[in-house]
Amino acid sequence: MRPEQLYLLDIVEAAEKIQRFLSTCDQQIFLDNEILQSAILQKLMVIGEAASRLPRPFRERHPEVPWSDVVAFRNIAIHEYFAIDW
Secondary structure, eight states: OOOHHHHHHHHHHHHHHHHHHHTTOOHHHHHHOHHHHHHHHHHHHHHHHHHHHSOHHHHHHOTTSOHHHHHHHHHHHHHOGGGOOO
């Protein structure tokens, strides 16, 4: 298993990329751009996957983060991608 620090780095880097991707567009541009939506979705899946691999004691020490929601979204994105309504 990778060290938790690397999973946290994956989360931060993916979040920074999402921020960069969205920094120059508004909601309508996002909704009209399938490539941008796909890029954002992929980064959200990375965040969810990394969150799911963090050790339970770490997640318990940080209850302010809705870990179960983050992981649940990843599961929806992977298994029920057709249900995503931007």
